[in-house]
Amino acid sequence: MERKMIGDKTLDEWIQERPLLEKMITGDEVFWSNPFYQPFDIAVEKISLDEIHIKDAEERLKRFAPYISKVFPDTQKTEGIIESPLRKMPGMAQRLSEEFGGNITGSVLLKCDSHLAISGSIKARGGIYEVLKHAESLALQHKRLTTDDDYTLLDNDKFREFFSHYSIAVGSTGNLGLSIGIMGAQLGFQVFVHMSSDAKQWKKELLRQKGVIVVEYQADYSKAVAEGRNQADLDPNMHFIDDENSTDLFLGYAVAASRLNRQLKELNITVDEEHPLFVYLPCGVGGGPGGITFGLKQLFKDNVHCFFAEPVSSPCMLLGLMTQLHDRINVRDFGLNNKTDADGLAVASPSGFVGKALGEMISGVFTVQDTTLYKLLCMASDMEKISLEPSALAGMPGPFTLFHTADGKCYLEKHGLLEKMPGGTHIVWATGGSMVPPDIMKAYYKKGTEVR
Numbered sequence: 100m101e102r103k104m105i106g107d108k109t110l111d112e113w114i115q116e117r118p119l120l121e122k123m124i125t126g127d128e129v130f131w132s133n134p135f136y137q138p139f140d141i142a143v144e145k146i147s148l149d150e151i152h153i154k155d156a157e158e159r160l161k162r163f164a165p166y167i168s169k170v171f172p173d174t175q176k177t178e179g180i181i182e183s184p185l186r187k188m189p190g191m192a193q194r195l196s197e198e199f200g201g202n203i204t205g206s207v208l209l210k211c212d213s214h215l216a217i218s219g220s221i222k223a224r225g226g227i228y229e230v231l232k233h234a235e236s237l238a239l240q241h242k243r244l245t246t247d248d249d250y251t252l253l254d255n256d257k258f259r260e261f262f263s264h265y266s267i268a269v270g271s272t273g274n275l276g277l278s279i280g281i282m283g284a285q286l287g288f289q290v291f292v293h294m295s296s297d298a299k300q301w302k303k304e305l306l307r308q309k310g311v312i313v314v315e316y317q318a319d320y321s322k323a324v325a326e327g328r329n330q331a332d333l334d335p336n337m338h339f340i341d342d343e344n345s346t347d348l349f350l351g352y353a354v355a356a357s358r359l360n361r362q363l364k365e366l367n368i369t370v371d372e373e374h375p376l377f378v379y380l381p382c383g384v385g386g387g388p389g390g391i392t393f394g395l396k397q398l399f400k401d402n403v404h405c406f407f408a409e410p411v412s413s414p415c416m417l418l419g420l421m422t423q424l425h426d427r428i429n430v431r432d433f434g435l436n437n438k439t440d441a442d443g444l445a446v447a448s449p450s451g452f453v454g455k456a457l458g459e460m461i462s463g464v465f466t467v468q469d470t471t472l473y474k475l476l477c478m479a480s481d482m483e484k485i486s487l488e489p490s491a492l493a494g495m496p497g498p499f500t501l502f503h504t505a506d507g508k509c510y511l512e513k514h515g516l517l518e519k520m521p522g523g524t525h526i527v528w529a530t531g532g533s534m535v536p537p538d539i540m541k542a543y544y545k546k547g548t549e550v551r
């Protein structure tokens with residue numbers, strides 16, 4: 100019988116070499132501490148981007164702020180800067196302790212990207228940034244704009260007419276499409292969103308209302324991305340937003356770090372050698388959590404520890420890192436089906452560049468079952484009165500996995516963190532949910548009460 104090879108090994112050989120795979124394959128939740136993790140000074144050599152690139156992105160977003168504030172009045176209170184609240188969640192932390200059966204020390208905060216303006220998810224960082232950057236470069240190139248202008252002048256029929264000669268394509272499981280579609284259509288671009296089969300109907304409808312062309316596939320995210328890429332290859336006036344490889348998306352996400360730093364200061368929270376920071380980020384293809392990790396590492400270096408969270412059926416980043424095969428793996432090679440209600444995370448192969456560039460900066464990865472996500476969704480709604488979509492809860496078990504799994508404890512011990520934990524801070528990154536229609540949110544909640 101012919102045996103399928105994954106890289107240079109059979110599945111059985113991989114399992115023998117990486118025993119954790121056995122649990123992953125049977126759909127158990129796991130915690131993986133990254134054996135390739137390195138101190139920041141070493142890890143950073145793998146990536147060609149640096150602080151200057153993040154600063155540049157931050158400045159660009161500032162140039163656009165007056166325009167954003169004008170066309171999306173929701174952003175007026177933050178003066179056109181799209182940023183989410185960072186809040187304490189003592190009630191939820193208490194309930195988590197009871198549910199998972201174990202205490203955590205240090206404070207637990209929630210980063211509410213679920214409530215980012217314009218598109219209600221973490222994609223409002225990277226996705227919107229890349230659209231703005233593209234619009235700016237076109238306008239600069241054609242001498243219709245200078246970087247000293249007041250960008251509110253973009254809100255004008257002449258500009259919309261100009262941008263209507265250009266188009267943007269993207270492949271998405273839903274949320275990236277929403278960000279790109281809403282922002283792109285607002286500027287006047289023609290936008291094509293190639294949606295995977297798991298994308299929610301309400302996301303497609305909302306986009307169509309905005310004049311976005313939604314192309315649907317009966318296949319998963321990788322196929323939707325490939326189709327978007329093909330379409331853009333044929334049209335020189337079409338910009339393809341490449342979720343699997345784009346450094347612009349990545350930098351848009353990275354800007355989160357300096358803003359988070361300001362929010363931590365406002366809460367009088369210190370991050371230094373004695374006060375470590377732990378961040379738990381839901382991961383799909385990896386650009387969002389990767390960009391944020393990169394930004395945070397630039398700022399806090401070895402004092403921040405970033406963990407990615409994935410569904411048990413789509414642990415593409417974990418498999419890519421563990422095997423070091425990165426985008427050359429597909430979760431199906433390991434008998435997993437990539438089926439999850441966490442649509443933003445239903446990705447079978449990780450980004451080609453995030454795993455390779457950040458493979459030594461990511462502290463670890465843990466996986467979560469859908470039933471856990473639904474349970475947590477109810478808890479967050481009950482205790483914190485916050486509406487989150489299933490994907491957005493993936494980071495929530497993070498602090499517990501760190502304290503109460505063998506590998507988690509090992510990580511803390513190995514990095515001399517155990518005695519520092521009382522002074523530490525945990526940030527659970529809640530990545531989407533505020534735009535979910537109320538009836539769908541109700542159905543999610545009901546599902547959560549049924550699995551309890």
Ligand SMILES: *Cc1c(COP(=O)(O)O)cnc(C)c1O
Nearest residue numbers: 274383384385386387443530531
């Ligand atoms: C896209 C998404 C993520 C993960 O971002 P990636 O860049 O795909 O890793 C997490 N949560 C939600 C809700 C998302 O839409």
